[in-house]
Structures are given as C-alpha cells and as structure tokens.
Amino acid sequence: MSIPLLSALIFLPILGGLSLLAVPRQQTATIRQMALIVSLLEFCLSLPLLLLFDKTTPQMQFVEFRPWIRAMDINYALGIDGISVLFVLLTTLIIVLSVLVSWEAIKDKVQEFYIAMLLLEGAMIGVFCAMDFFLFYIFWEAMLIPMFLIIGVWGGPNRIYATVKFFLYTLVGSLLMLVGIILLYQNGGQTFDIIELSGQPYPLRLQLILFWAFFAAFAVKVPMWTVHTWLPDAHTEAPAAGSVILAAVLIKMGAYGFLRFSLPILPDATQAMMVPMLVLSVIAIVYGAVICLAQTDLKRLVAYSSVSHMGFVTLGLFALNQRGLEGGILQMINHGLVTGALFLAIGMIYERTHTREIAAYGGLATTMPVFAGFFLLFTLAAVGLPGTNGFVGEFLILLGSFERLPWTAVVASSGLILGAWYMLWLYQRIFFNGVNENLHGLAELNLREILTLAPMVLLIFWIGLYPNALLSYLHVSVTHLLDQVHGANLGPAIGSTLGPLF
Amino acid sequence: MTETVAVTWASMTPVLPELLLIGIAVTLIGLDLFAPSQRQLLPWLTVIGCLAALGMVLGTDPVSAFGGMFLTDGYAMVFKTICLLGVIVTALMSEHFRSVAGMRQGEFYSLMVLSLVGMMLMASAGDLMSLYLGLELMALPIYCLVGLHKRDRRTSEAAVKYFLMGSFASALLLFGMSLLYGLTGTTGIEAIGEMIADTQLIDSPVLVAALALLLAGFCFKVAVAPFHLWTPDVYEGAPTIVTAFMSVAAKAAGFAIFGRVLLMGVPQLYDQWGPVLAVLAVLTMAVGNVTALCQTSLKRMLAYSAVAHAGYALLGLLAGTAEGLTATVSYLFIYLFMNLGAFAILMLLASGPDRLGESLDELRGLAGRNPLAAALMLVFMFSLTGIPPTAGFIGKFYLLKAAFTAGYTTTVVLAVLFSAISAYFYLRVVRFMYMNEPADDRVLRLSPGMSAALGVCLLAVIGLGLFPSGLLDWAAAAISG
Numbered sequence: 001m002s003i004p005l006l007s008a009l010i011f012l013p014i015l016g017g018l019s020l021l022a023v024p025r026q027q028t029a030t031i032r033q034m035a036l037i038v039s040l041l042e043f044c045l046s047l048p049l050l051l052l053f054d055k056t057t058p059q060m061q062f063v064e065f066r067p068w069i070r071a072m073d074i075n076y077a078l079g080i081d082g083i084s085v086l087f088v089l090l091t092t093l094i095i096v097l098s099v100l101v102s103w104e105a106i107k108d109k110v111q112e113f114y115i116a117m118l119l120l121e122g123a124m125i126g127v128f129c130a131m132d133f134f135l136f137y138i139f140w141e142a143m144l145i146p147m148f149l150i151i152g153v154w155g156g157p158n159r160i161y162a163t164v165k166f167f168l169y170t171l172v173g174s175l176l177m178l179v180g181i182i183l184l185y186q187n188g189g190q191t192f193d194i195i196e197l198s199g200q201p202y203p204l205r206l207q208l209i210l211f212w213a214f215f216a217a218f219a220v221k222v223p224m225w226t227v228h229t230w231l232p233d234a235h236t237e238a239p240a241a242g243s244v245i246l247a248a249v250l251i252k253m254g255a256y257g258f259l260r261f262s263l264p265i266l267p268d269a270t271q272a273m274m275v276p277m278l279v280l281s282v283i284a285i286v287y288g289a290v291i292c293l294a295q296t297d298l299k300r301l302v303a304y305s306s307v308s309h310m311g312f313v314t315l316g317l318f319a320l321n322q323r324g325l326e327g328g329i330l331q332m333i334n335h336g337l338v339t340g341a342l343f344l345a346i347g348m349i350y351e352r353t354h355t356r357e358i359a360a361y362g363g364l365a366t367t368m369p370v371f372a373g374f375f376l377l378f379t380l381a382a383v384g385l386p387g388t389n390g391f392v393g394e395f396l397i398l399l400g401s402f403e404r405l406p407w408t409a410v411v412a413s414s415g416l417i418l419g420a421w422y423m424l425w426l427y428q429r430i431f432f433n434g435v436n437e438n439l440h441g442l443a444e445l446n447l448r449e450i451l452t453l454a455p456m457v458l459l460i461f462w463i464g465l466y467p468n469a470l471l472s473y474l475h476v477s478v479t480h481l482l483d484q485v486h487g488a489n490l491g492p493a494i495g496s497t498l499g500p501l502f
Numbered sequence: 503m504t505e506t507v508a509v510t511w512a513s514m515t516p517v518l519p520e521l522l523l524i525g526i527a528v529t530l531i532g533l534d535l536f537a538p539s540q541r542q543l544l545p546w547l548t549v550i551g552c553l554a555a556l557g558m559v560l561g562t563d564p565v566s567a568f569g570g571m572f573l574t575d576g577y578a579m580v581f582k583t584i585c586l587l588g589v590i591v592t593a594l595m596s597e598h599f600r601s602v603a604g605m606r607q608g609e610f611y612s613l614m615v616l617s618l619v620g621m622m623l624m625a626s627a628g629d630l631m632s633l634y635l636g637l638e639l640m641a642l643p644i645y646c647l648v649g650l651h652k653r654d655r656r657t658s659e660a661a662v663k664y665f666l667m668g669s670f671a672s673a674l675l676l677f678g679m680s681l682l683y684g685l686t687g688t689t690g691i692e693a694i695g696e697m698i699a700d701t702q703l704i705d706s707p708v709l710v711a712a713l714a715l716l717l718a719g720f721c722f723k724v725a726v727a728p729f730h731l732w733t734p735d736v737y738e739g740a741p742t743i744v745t746a747f748m749s750v751a752a753k754a755a756g757f758a759i760f761g762r763v764l765l766m767g768v769p770q771l772y773d774q775w776g777p778v779l780a781v782l783a784v785l786t787m788a789v790g791n792v793t794a795l796c797q798t799s800l801k802r803m804l805a806y807s808a809v810a811h812a813g814y815a816l817l818g819l820l821a822g823t824a825e826g827l828t829a830t831v832s833y834l835f836i837y838l839f840m841n842l843g844a845f846a847i848l849m850l851l852a853s854g855p856d857r858l859g860e861s862l863d864e865l866r867g868l869a870g871r872n873p874l875a876a877a878l879m880l881v882f883m884f885s886l887t888g889i890p891p892t893a894g895f896i897g898k899f900y901l902l903k904a905a906f907t908a909g910y911t912t913t914v915v916l917a918v919l920f921s922a923i924s925a926y927f928y929l930r931v932v933r934f935m936y937m938n939e940p941a942d943d944r945v946l947r948l949s950p951g952m953s954a955a956l957g958v959c960l961l962a963v964i965g966l967g968l969f970p971s972g973l974l975d976w977a978a979a980a981i982s983g
Contacts, residue, residue, distance in 0.1 A: 025873070069896075071974040072903070109869070138890040145884055148929070152937045153869075160937050164929060171889075171925050175918040178899070182906045182914070 004064050005048065006078040006129045009088065010122050012042050013095070017118030020111055028110040032103060035114035039096045042121065046092040053085055055472055058480030060131060060195070061085075068135070072185075074192055077131040082477035083259060083329060084128040086470060087252060090336050091128070093455065094248040095121045097340070098241035100452040101347050105240055106154055113154055116146035117241065124249055128256065133181050133192040136260075140217075140253070141174055147242070147250065155237040156356075162230075162237035169230040173220035180213025184265070198264035198484060207269035214262050221254030224314060225284035228307045235303035236356070240347020243299065247306055248340035252332045255313050259329070263317075264484040270320070271485070277318040278401065282411045284311030289418035293425075298356045301426060302342050305382065308415055309335045315412055316397035320485055324400020325478045326471055331393030333470060334463065338381045338390060341456035345375050348449050352442050358426065363435030367442045372431045374445075374453050379427050381460045383420045389463035516567040516574045516626075519555040519582070520619050526551035527615040534608020541607050545597040545951055548611045549590050552618070556586045559622075564983075566628060570690050573628040576980030580831050581625035581758035584838055588751035589618045591842045591958055595849060596743045597951025610650060614747060617643035621755035630679045630689040633759050637675070637723070640755055641668050644748060648740040660739025667732040671722030678715030681708055682767075691767040698770045713771055716763060717778065724756035726816060727786040730809045734793075737805030742852060742860075745801065746845035749808040750838045753815075757834060761819055761827055772822045779820035780905075780913045786813030787920040794927045800848055801860040803927060804841070807886060810924060811837055817901040817917060821908035828978045829904040833897035835973060836885075836966055840894055843882040843959030847875055850946045865931060867940025875946055876935040878956055883928040885963045888921055893966035900974065 016038030023030050054061060060079030068076040080088060098117065106113045123146070126139030144167060152163035181192075187206060188197045202210075220227045231251070235243050263270050288308030295301035313335065316328025349364075349371065350356060365372040381388035384395075394416065402409035445453075463470060514521065530544055559582045564575045596610065620639030627633035645668065649661025683689055685708055686697040703709050721729040737745045764775060790810025797803040815837070818830030851868075852860045869876035885894035898921065906914045948956075966973055 069971045069974065071971065071978060072900075112869070112873070138895075141890045141895070145880075145889060148932075149936060152933060160933055163937075164926070164933070167929060168922065168925060172919070172922045175922050176915075178902070179906070179915055179918055182903050185903070186907065 005045070006062050006064055006080065006125075009042065009045055009049075009092075010078075010126045010129065012045060012122075013038060013118040013125070014122035016042075017115045017122070020115050020118070023111065025111050031111050031114055032099075035118060036096070036099050038118060039092070039099045039121070043092040043096050046089055049080065049085055050089060053080075053082070053473065055082065056476060058082070058476045063131070068132075072134075072192075073190060074134045075132050076135060077193065078129045078135075079131045080129055081480075082473040082475070083481075084256070085473060086329070086333055087128045087249070087256060088125055090252075090333055091121065091124050091249050094244060094336065094340055097344060097452050097455070098244050100448060101244065101344050102239065102241040103448060105347060105351050109153060113150070116149050117245075120146040120150070120245065124245075124253075127253055131194050133184070133194055133197065133261070135192075136194075137174070137178060137181060141171075143250070143253075144170055144174075147246070150242040150245075151234055151238045154239040155242065156239075157237075158233070159237040162233035165230045166234040169220050169227065170217075173217040173227070176213050177217035180210050183213070184210055194260065194265075200265075202266070202268075204268050204272070207266040208272065211262060211266050211269035211273055214257065214266075218254040218257035218262065221251060221257065222310050222314060223251065223254065223307065224280050225287055225307070225311070226280075228284070228288075231307060232300050232303040235306070235343075236297060236299045240343060240350065243343040243347070244340045247302075247343055248336035251306065251310060252336055255310070255317060255328070255332055258314070258317055259325075259481065263320075263481060267485045267487070270318075274318050274320060275405070278315060278405055278408050281311045281315035281318065282408050284308065285315065285412050285415035286311075286418070289415045289422065292422040293418070295422075296358055298346055298350075298358055298361075298426075298430075299343070300356075301358070301422065302339060302346065305419065305422070306335070306339055308419065309339070309382075311415070312394055312397050312412065315401050315408060316393075319397070319400040319404040320482070321400050321403055322478060322482060323396050324404065325481065326474050327393050327396025327398075327400055329474055329478070330389075330463075330467065330470060331397060334381075334389040334393045337456055337459050337463075338378055341378045341453065341460075342375075342382065344452055344456070345371070345378060348445065348452075353439065358429050360438065361430040361436060362433040362439070363431070364439060364442075365431040366435050367439055368444050370450070371445050374457065375431065376427065377457055377460065379423050381464070383423050384416060387461070387464050389460050389467070392464060392467040513567060516562060516565055516572060519558040519562070520622050522558065523551065523555050523615050523619050523622070526555075527612045527619070530615065531608045531612040534612070542597075544607050544611050545593045548593040548615060551615070552586050552590045552593070556583065556590075559583060559586065568632075570692070571629040571632045572623075572626050574626060576983045577762065577827075578622075578626040578758075580835075580977055580980045581754060582622045584754040584831070584835050585618055585621040585625065585751045587835075588747065588754065588838050588842070589614060591838070591955050592743060592747045592751070594951040594955035594958070595746065595842070595846050598849065598949040598955075610647065613643035613647050617641075617647070618751065621751060621758075624755045625758040627759060627762065628691055630682070630691060630694075630763075633691070633763070634672075634676065634679065636755075637759065638672065640752060641672070644744070644752060647744045647747070648736060650741055650744065656739040657741060660736045663732055663739075664736040667722065667736075671719050671729070674715050674722070675719030678712045678719060681712035681715065685709055685712065691763060694767045695769060698768065704770055709771070710774060713768060713774060716768075717775060717782075720756065720760040720763070721782060724753050724760060724815075725786075725809050725812050726782050727789040727809065727813070728782075730786065730789065730812075733809050734802055734805045737808065738799065738802045738860075742801065742845060742849050745805070746842055746849075749804075749845070750834075750841055753808070753812065754834045754838070757815060757819070757830060761830065764819065765822065765827065769822070776820055776822055776908075779816055780910050783813045783816040783820060784913055784916045784920075786810065786816065787917055791920045791924040791927075795923070797927070798862055799860050800851075800862050800865065800931070803862070803931075804844060804848065807924070807927075808841065810920070811841070811886075813920075814898060814901055814917065817905040817910075817913070820910065820913075821904045823904065823908060824978075824982050826901075826904040826908060828974070828981045829897075829900040831977045831981065832970075832973055833901055835977070836893040836897040836963070839959045839962035839966075840882050840885040840892070843878065843956060843963065844886065846952060846956050846959065847879045847882070850875060850948070850952065862930070862934055865934040866938040868935040870940045871944070872946050878960055879935060880932055881960060881963055883931050885967070887925045887928045889925075891964070891967045893963045893970065896967055896970040896974075 063079040066076040123143040130136035316324040384390035623636030651657045725733040794806035818826040885892035888898040
C-alpha cells in the first residue's frame with residue numbers, strides 16, 4: 001500500500017479534533033458541524049478498508065512500519081486482519097452517530113466535548129490497528145484521558161464517582177498488563193512485535209503469569225464478572241454519546257485484547273485456563289441477567305445486560321473452536337450495534353424527560369409511536385430474535401460452547417430466557433400501560449434522530465439475514481488464530497470438520 | 503593529594519561554564535545594586551547566561567581536570583544540562599513571580615545561579631572533597647532562598663528547618679566520607695572503588711557503616727523516605743518559585759552525586775545497596791503517594807508528589823546498570839518539565855498577596871474561567887501520573903523496565919500499584935478544574951516569561967512523549983560514553 005491508510009485513519013480525527021481549537025468557543029454550531037464533517041470523512045475513509053481487504057489471507061494488511069524508539073526496538077507498526085477491520089468500521093460508524101446524538105444534548109463546553117470525542121476516536125482506531133505491543137499500550141491508555149473527561153464533565157449527577165471508578169479500575173488493570181508486557185519483552189527476544197512474539201515456545205509457568213497479567217487489563221475492560229462493577233456506574237452516569245462509545249467500542253477492546261494477545265501469544269495458558277474462563281463467562285451471563293430484573297434505572301438495566309452479553313462473547317472466545325470464536329467476534333459487533341442503538345435511543349428520550357427511572361415512564365407507544373417502533377426493533381435484536389443479528393451470534397456461540405463443554409451452553413441458554421424476560425418487561429413498562437401524566441405532549445423523533453437510528457436498523461437486519469457479509473472477513477483469520485492456539489497441525493482438521501456454518 | 507597540579511589558564515578550560523556562571527551571579531547582584539531601574543532585565547540576563555553555559559557544557563570535551571577532582575564526562579554533562587534547564591525555566595517563571603510577590607530580585611537570581619554552580623560542581627565531582635564542596639555551595643544559597651520572604655513566618659520556619667536538617671545530612675555524609683577515607687586512604691571516588699576491589703575491604707563492617715551513612719546522607723538530599731520528613735514542610739513554606747527550583751534542579755544534582763558514588767565508588771557493594779535502595783524506593787513511593795491523597799493544599803500535594811517521584815527515579819539507580827542510570831537521567835529530565843509546568847500553574851493561581859491560592863479549592867472551575875491554563879494543568883497532571891502519550895509515561899516505563907531487567911520484580915509491581923494510587927490525587931486536580939463550578943471568575947494574567955516557561959514545558963512533555971528517541975539515545979550515549 002502506498003497510501004498510509006491506517007495512519008490517516010488514526011490522525012484524521014486527532015488533527016480534526018485539534019483543529020476545533022481554532023474555532024471561537026462561542027460558535028457552537030460551527031464546532032458541531034465541523035465535528036460531524038470530520039467524523040463523516042473518517043467514516044468514508046474507512047470504507048475502502050472493507051472494499052480493498054483481501055479475505056483470503058490471514059496476514060496483516062495495509063501494513064505500515066516505521067522505527068520509533070530504537071533504544072528499545074519499539075516501532076510504529078500498524079496493520080489489520082479480518083478481525084480488526086470490522087472493529088475499525090464499527091468505531092468510525094459509532095462516532096458519527098455519537099456526534100449526532102450529542103447535537104442538542106451537549107450545551108456546555110461544546111468545544112472541549114467534541115475535541116475529546118475525536119481524540120478518543122483516533123486512539124480507539126489506533127488500538128485496533130497497532131501491531132506493536134508498546135504502541136498498542138500507548139493507544140490503550142491514551143483512550144482513558146478523553147473518556148475520563150467525557151464521563152466526568154458531561155455526565156449525570158453522580159458522574160465524578162463513576163468516572164474516577166472507571167479510571168482507577170482500568171488503570172490498575174492496564175498497569176499490571178504493562179508489567180506483563182515488560183516480562184514478555186524480556187523473554188520473547190527483546191521485541192514488542194506482536195507477530196514475532198506469538199508462536200514462540202514460552203514455558204507454561206511464564207505463560208500463566210502473563211495470562212493473568214493480561215487478564216487484569218482485558219477482563220476489567222470486557223468487563224468479566226467480579227471486576228464488572230465500574231460498568232453500571234460509568235454507563236449510567238455517562239452522557240448518551242459516552243454510553244454509546246463505551247458500550248459499542250470500549251468494552252469490546254477487552255475481548256479484542258484476548259483475541260490479539262492472550263490467544264496467539266499464550267496458547268498453552270489459554271488452553272489451561274479455558275475452563276475457568278468459561279465458568280466466569282457463564283456466571284457473568286446468568287448473574288448479569290438476574291441483576292437486570294431488579295433494576296429500576298433504565299441505563300443501569302442496559303448496562304447490566306451488557307455484562308450478560310459480554311459473558312456470551314467471552315464464552316464464545318474461550319470455547320476455542322471455529323464457531324465459538326466467529327460467534328464471539330460477531331456478537332461483539334452485534335452487541336456494539338444493538339446496545340449502542342439502545343443507548344442512542346435512551347439518550348433521545350432522556351433529553352425529553354430528564355429521568356432514567358423506569359417507573360416514570362409508561363404509555364410512550366401512544367405519544368411517540370415512531371420511537372416505540374425503533375425501540376421495539378432494538379429490544380428484539382437484544383433478545384436475539386431470529387432474523388436479527390443477535391440471533392446469529394448467540395446461536396454460533398452456543399453451538400461452539402456446546403461442542404467444547406455442553407453444560408456451559410445449557411446454563412448459558414438460560415441467559416437467553418432471562419434476557420427475553422427483562423427486555424420485554426422493560427418494553428412493557430415503558431411503552432405500554434397507561435400514559436404517564438408527565439409524558440403528555442412529548443415531541444416525536446425529529447429527522448436528525450431518525451437518521452441517527454436508521455443505520456442501526458439496517459445493520460441489524462443486514463447482519464441478521466446475511467451474516468456471511470461479516471463472517472466472510474473472519475473465516476481465514478479465525479482459522480489462523482486457531483492454528484496458533486492448537487498448534488499448526490490441528491488447524492486444517494478443525495477447519496474442515498466444522499466448516500463455516502453460515 | 504600527593505601530586506602537584508599546575509594551574510595554568512589552559513587548565514581552567516573545563517570549568518569555564520562554572521566561571522561564567524559565577525561572573526553572571528556577580529553581575530546580577532551588581533546590576534541590582536547600581537541600576538535598580540533596570541531590574542526587569544535580571545531574569546533575562548539569567549536565562550541568557552545559563553543558555554551560554556549550556557552551550558559550553560554541551561561542547562566540552564570529556565576530560566579529568568585538577569587531578570581527577572573535576573570530571574567533564576558524559577555523566578556530568580547530562581546532569582549539568584538538567585540543572586541548567588531547570589534554572590532557565592525557573593528564571594522564566596520567576597519573571598512572573600517577581601511582579602506579584604515583591605521579592606528581592608538581585609539576591610534571588612544571584613543566589614539561584616550560585617546554587618547552580620554548586621550543582622554543576624556536584625555533577626562533575628570526581629573526588630569526595632569537590633563533591634562536598636559542590637553540595638555545600640548548592641545548599642547554602644538555597645537555605646537563603648527558602649527564607650527569602652523574611653517577614654513571612656512560614657518561610658522563616660521552613661528555612662530554619664531546612665538548614666538544620668540539611669546540616670545534619672551533611673554531617674552524616676561527612677562522617678561516611680571520613681570513614682571511607684580512613685579505610686582506603688584516598689578521597690578520589692574512582693580510586694576508592696579500585697581500592698575496595700583490590701583489597702579485602704569488602705568484608706569490613708566499617709565499610710558497611712560508611713555506606714549506610716552515605717546512603718542516609720544522599721537520601722536526605724533527594725528526599726527519599728524515611729529521610730523525607732523535612733520535604734513537605736520546607737516545600738510548602740518556601741516561596742513557590744524556590745520550591746519549584748528545589749524540586750527539580752537540587753534533586754537532579756542530588757541524584758548526580760548519589761549515582762556517582764554508588765556506581766563509581768562502591769559498585770563492589772551492589773549486593774548491599776541494591777536491595778536497600780529497593781526497599782527505600784518502595785517506602786518512598788508508598789509514603790509520598792499515600793500521604794498526597796489526603797492533602798488539601800495543592801502545593802503540599804505537589805511536595806508529597808515530589809517525594810514519590812524521588813522513589814520512581816530511584817528505580818533506575820537501584821538497578822545498578824548503565825540502562826538503569828540512563829532511565830533515571832531521562833526520568834529526571836522529563837520530570838523537570840512536567841513538575842515545573844505544574845508549579846507554574848500553581849504560581850498563576852496563587853498570585854494573590856495572601857497566598858490563599860495554594861489550596862486545591864482554588865482550582866475549582868478553572869476550565870470555565872481559564873480553559874488554556876486548565877488544559878495545560880491537565881497535560882502536566884496526566885504526565886505526572888504516567889499516562890501516555892505524555893512524556894511521564896515514557897520515563898516511567900523506562901525506569902520500570904530497567905528495574906525489571908535487574909531482577910526487582912516485586913519492586914516493579916509495587917511501583918506500578920502505587921502509581922495507580924497516585925492517579926487518584928492527580929485526577930482530583932483535573933476533577934476540580936473540569937467537573938466543579940467556579941467559585942469566582944478571577945482572570946489569570948500571563949506574563950511573557952511565564953508564557954515562555956509554560957510553552958517550553960508543554961512542548962517538552964508532549965514532544966518527548968511522542969518522540970522520546972532523541973532523549974533516550976542522548977542519555978544512553980552520554981552515560982556509557
């Protein structure tokens with residue numbers, strides 16, 4: 001590639017964000033428009049990735065390489081494979097929608113808000129493209145700064161507690177991973193190159209230490225059960241755009257970290273720790289779902305449903321077979337779209353009513369029928385109704401985990417039932433029943449809001465009806481990943497016996 | 503000294519930068535006395551003089567002058583650069599401070615430059631005698647600087663406290679040095695090292711006692727726990743500009759002699775001092791970071807943070823390797839800019855005559871009334887926490903890596919955890935600035951010098967964070983060369 005497309009994707013939003021500094025603070029309309037233009041440009045710029053991507057090779061593509069810190073052999077190395085390309089696209093799309101949903105919701109410090117958001121976008125793309133562990137860590141940590149501000153400055157009443165908790169949880173995990181990175185550097189031939197680091201025969205003891213060091217960072221981000229408690233607070237207090245970005249992209253990075261580092265670099269430890277990981281995942285699924293039933297706060301409910309859904313994702317990943325992995329990755333995208341869409345919708349209704357109490361709602365279907373229609377679609381996708389994207393991902397995950405360890409699939413499927421229970425019950429409480437007195441005369445969605453939600457509806461059905469559109473990007477990369485986990489000899493056998501389902 | 507050293511004009515070449523600075527110091531006080539109307543020139547004269555000295559330091563050939571008492575090797579060069587840069591940025595900042603605090607100016611700049619000469623002598627010391635001479639030359643002007651506001655009870659108390667503690671530390675050092683001299687019969691640092699290697703001294707309990715006394719003395723000087731108790735009081739009591747100066751330049755000079763004596767003088771005793779320093783480093787980080795958590799004064803918080811950062815810088819030293827030393831030097835270089843930047847913002851806030859502005863509450867809503875100052879403080883705070891892409895992260899990473907390579911795994915893990923704790927109080931500053939409503943709408947006034955200082959600090963913190971290669975290579979080449 002002669003055009004450094006990935007660098008352009010990383011630095012366009014960063015420079016675009018900084019260029020907002022040139023606009024006088026009072027001209028909020030100009031700032032909003034500029035932010036929208038930058039995010040749209042970024043989205044258009046990411047489309048060629050999808051079109052030019054070669055689906056037949058597991059190699060990194062669009063590779064860029066430049067020495068950075070020679071003293072420690074740290075390089076500015078970028079590249080994407082079939083897994084990361086999807087997340088880059090998801091990120092650019094979600095940011096456009098986040099800019100749109102904040103259009104009227106953010107009234108204070110508008111300039112800072114959009115700068116933070118665009119800088120965050122650059123860092124997130126960097127995380128998905130980095131091919132050097134050190135560079136990855138830089139982007140991974142750099143994300144914390146804008147996210148800390150987005151939750152803390154523009155969030156709800158309890159925002160400061162939530163954002164500090166978010167920051168400290170993530171930081172402790174990340175710093176432990178940093179020690180792991182140094183340990184890996186010492187033992188992996190003094191390099192940070194991800195490709196070189198994977199496929200080396202590390203002793204099992206070392207692998208286990210590294211696995212738990214990385215687990216500290218990734219599990220907090222996912223978040224897996226026991227370290228999930230920052231998520232409900234952060235989700236609940238963040239502004240709509242912050243919740244959307246958190247749900248759609250940020251928490252995917254934990255699972256992405258497992259995929260990119262733990263699985264290929266530490267295959268023996270991954271296999272040794274498979275059962276504990278599966279157990280943790282199943283607990284997260286059931287625990288998150290049960291907690292959802294007791295929630296009285298709209299955003300908190302969706303946040304706990306994320307814990308449950310991310311449990312499905314890790315269940316799929318640690319099933320360590322083709323279907324589980326593909327399902328897990330697909331479910332990451334699905335969850336990003338569906339939960340992102342739910343938070344977008346909740347942001348829109350919150351802007352009108354300024355309450356997140358479920359009890360304060362009722363009968364919205366009468367006052368806002370269009371909104372009710374959108375919300376119904378998202379609810380059904382979250383429940384995993386066949387025909388929507390949620391079904392495909394969860395089905396693949398359950399198949400994969402059943403092949404690996406049948407009882408996990410059995411317990412996990414109870415999460416589906418509970419999921420239908422709490423989501424439909426939520427829908428009933430908000431949209432049906434008698435019209436709550438405070439809700440008379442609420443304005444229906446305007447064109448900007450409909451345009452924000454429409455792409456989500458399209459994607460939900462597109463993936464639901466034709467999942468191969470995304471899965472085709474994954475097949476080769478996932479097969480390659482499984483080769484690394486199980487050793488190269490087993491790889492083709494697994495690929496041929498299971499085969500792609502969709 | 504048994505040999506005779508011929509002193510000619512040519513033999514003075516290595517000390518030319520120091521001589522130049524002494525000249526500047528005298529000129530400063532003369533200018534202050536005889537041309538009081540031109541006082542606004544003083545900071546700029548200091549800056550220009552230091553820049554000239556910096557140029558000379560960078561251009562000096564590595565030699566061993568005055569019979570090995572004065573070394574101008576790469577090691578001395580990097581530490582001199584750090585001290586000079588520290589004084590330059592401080593002088594730029596004080597151009598602002600002078601106008602608001604009404605300090606005696608000629609004395610201030612002159613004493614600062616004299617103290618700088620002491621630091622440069624420390625960096626170059628190849629002999630315990632010149633080391634001690636430099637140390638005292640650095641310390642005496644600082645005692646005066648701390649008590650510069652002589653009508654303010656707090657600064658007087660701080661000055662007396664610092665003087666007593668400092669003298670005590672110097673006495674410990676001298677005692678340790680005399681024991682070393684008694685054992686080896688020489689005061690040359692390298693000669694001591696050779697002597698210990700050649701003879702069977704390594705088992706001598708007196709040598710261990712000497713080492714302990716030296717360590718205690720050095721730890722006093724660089725504010726390492728449990729010898730840090732003077733630090734918060736003195737840092738808080740001293741005029742802010744002096745605190746800023748002490749916390750970077752004096753600390754760097756302290757580390758210069760610390761490293762010189764340990765790595766050149768007593769490397770044979772690494773098995774003794776390495777683990778001790780590891781324990782002290784962890785203790786320092788614990789004390790500094792945990793105590794900083796509950797401070798309500800921004801200045802005192804920064805004082806404890808300075809203690810904690812001495813602990814981080816120690817991580818490189820305790821590795822006892824060239825890589826470790828490079829890491830410490832790079833960290834001190836980076837710390838200089840981020841810490842001075844934070845102090846610069848503190849000075850902007852505390853411009854009032856009543857010094858009320860030092861409380862954390864003063865930061866409330868700063869982002870609303872002065873977005874630029876708040877954004878700068880944000881960068882410095884995240885850099886002090888060690889979050890990429892700021893330079894603070896690169897420095898800390900290098901230190902952790904060096905200590906890890908040397909085998910101090912537990913120390914590194916603890917350092918990382920204390921670093922996470924430190925995030926809480928650095929973030930509190932950000933929280934107050936961005937997430938609270940302003941108490942008043944006082945507008946901060948920026949002077950040219952202050953703007954320049956802030957610009958330099960910001961550029962360094964971001965620039966070194968994104969492109970650290972130059973600094974790391976330079977430091978590594980100087981240390982090993």
